Amino acid sequence: MAHVVESKKACTVNPLKMSQPLGASMAFLGLDACMPVMHGSQGCTSFGLVLLVRHFKEAIPLQTTAMNEVTTILGGYENIEAALLNIRKRAAPKLIAICSTGLTETKGDDVNGFLALARQKHPELADTEIIYVSTPDYVGAFEDGFKHAITGVVKSLVKPLPLVQDQVTLLPGSHLSPGDIDELREIIEAFGLKAIVLPDLSGSLDGHIPPDWRGTTLGGTSLDDIRAAGASSWTIGVGEQTREGAEALQAISGAPFQIFERLTGIEANDRFLMRLSQHSGRPVPAKYRRQRSQLLDAMLDGHFYTGGMTVAIGAEPDLLLAIGALLHEMGAELRCCISTTQSASHALLPAETVLLGDLEDLEQGAKDCDLIVTHAHGRQAAQRLNKPLLRMGFPVFDRVGNAHRVQVGYRGTMALIFEIANLMIEQIPHHHADDWPLTPEARRAALARTAAPQSMPPSPLAEASA
Incomplete structure (x- = not known):
């Protein structure tokens, strides 16, 4: 804790x-x-x-x-x-x-x-x-505003409706990308359930070319779907920030809820899929059993580059927990953790201290670390310290494809492990022949060997035949 x-x-x-x-x-x-x-x-x-x-x-x-x-x-x-x-x-x-x-x-x-x-x-x-x-x-901070918006929408627009057993409501946290939401919807639907996602950034900010221009959002959770959430049999929250909205939904519709503090990592996804299996009455599909096996192998491959390294992370609470807990499971030490606001997620983080601070605090704490994890505003600190930077959170404005980045589920966790491991591989010094200093005598001998005519050594096969 x-x-x-x-x-x-x-x-x-x-x-x-x-x-x-x-x-x-x-x-x-x-x-x-x-x-x-x-x-x-x-x-x-x-x-x-x-x-x-x-x-x-x-x-x-x-x-x-x-x-x-x-x-x-x-x-x-x-x-x-x-x-x-x-x-x-x-x-x-x-x-x-x-x-x-x-x-x-x-x-x-x-x-x-x-x-x-x-x-x-x-x-x-x-x-x-x-x-x-x-x-x-x-x-408060970014995560608090997202939380209050979800709660406000639920309290204003959701009304109790007759129960639909195979319908669930998914409340994604602000740290999930549109790609993450798509991945979670696919997993839920694989169990024969219909998911109402509130809010659904995968419909509005997934980087598609819209067929028309309306001046408003071009996709997302419709008003009809928001109202239909009152009929869901179960509410799934991803991140502690969704608890307030899930409690508001329960007060209106009576639907039970479960908060998954993170869905990055093998144990968290095991619980998620088992709970979906229990709710739907269906076994876990074979493809997710296969993905779990692939994730185990990815963890085995990646831990050679993450085990024993020290990390400095600056992020919103739920993202800090998701990334920090995975790195801890991969053998890394969370030496410096900077966050933005109070949250129950901090109690679950495998680190000694969480400082509610700024990027200056992160830079000071990262001096002896092997990796920095934060959003794009941390790039100057990483350059000054000559440390690798894993860009996470909002905003990331110096990379493309943020909407399609997936870091949840077995596949998303595997992709994140590969990204971190490859970033650390780039820091390994590779030595070449010219990197090693030669003594004057060794240099003269090398030059002599280069100048002397080269003769091919006799073939062992030729000697054997003779």
């Missing part, structure tokens, strides 16, 4: 964490025909938009209420009203999802009251679902 320590520095240097509004916005991007809105200044939204675009390499629908100095003091009702009417007119979304920022939280805007008044004044808004989530960016 890791001991959690909060940094006491006067200021954050080279921040590790992303804000709550950005995490909530990413969750909203997994809802179909949705327009996420940040209630705050244009700068807040622009900064988050740039990070999302650079990470996914996709067009990102994200709007703002464009608060300024005057409206911040007088109140933001008129800005919210104008934003709702303009978005409905231009993009016609089925859902408008609003999250707050530090600016409007500090002012104390009564957004729920604003929304009720706007609906009363403008009956045309009746055909559009509108939800609001409080996500001040001066507390």
Whole structure:
């Protein structure tokens, strides 16, 4: 069990964490025909938009209420009203999802009251679902915003329905990529179950070319599917951050839930597949038995390069646990662990201490480590320390294919092991003939051998025949 320590520095240097509004916005991007809105200044939204675009390499629908100095003091009702009417007119979304920022939280805007008044004044808004989530960016982190967004969607839109036994709800954490979600859906469906994924980034940010342009999200969990989650017989949460949403679903529909703290690693996936087998009444398919055998072999091959190495990791809590626990199972030592916010996941991490800090803390702790694991903002620290960097988390803007990266399930775990092992192989020095210094006598002898005529030694076969 890791001991959690909060940094006491006067200021954050080279921040590790992303804000709550950005995490909530990413969750909203997994809802179909949705327009996420940040209630705050244009700068807040622009900064988050740039990070999302650079990470996914996709067009990102994200709007703002464009608060300024005057409206911040007088109140933001008129800005919210104008934003709702303009978005409905231009993009016609089925859902408008609003999250707050530090600016409007500090002012104390009564957004729920604003929304009720706007609906009363403008009956045309009746055909559009509108939800609001409080996500001040001066507390918490990216993972907290994602968590509150899931809970807000569940409480606002899910209603109890008659039970559908072969339907389950999957709540993925913010650390899962669209490729991860696709992998988990495939595993669940292999047991004859239907999965409602909330939110489903694999439908909206999986890097496809859409057949049309709507100005809203182009895929994800539809409103009908969100409402249908009230009929699911079981809720699966991936990451501690999904517990709040799973509890909200249970309170509404009565469906039991189980939180899998991670699905990277062999033991965690064994439990996941056995639980799916129990729920569905079907045996584990042969292909997953084969994949498990392949993962065991991959762990055997990879541990030669990971065993005994020391690692510095900077990540959100659930990602920190997923990667850190796997590295520990592969024989690595978690010497420096930096995270962003409080979480029950820290208690499960096989490390002595977790520091809630920044990338400066990571750089200082990584001086004696063999590997650094964090997002793309850690690349300068890795260069200064001359250490290999495994890019993980959000944002990763200097690599392509982030949406298709798979790190869950047996296959995803195997791919991650290979990635780490290959990164460490690149650090092994390879010596060549010119690397070894020669004495003057040895150099003269080598030159003499090069200059002398070479004669072929007699063949043993020729001597034997003679």
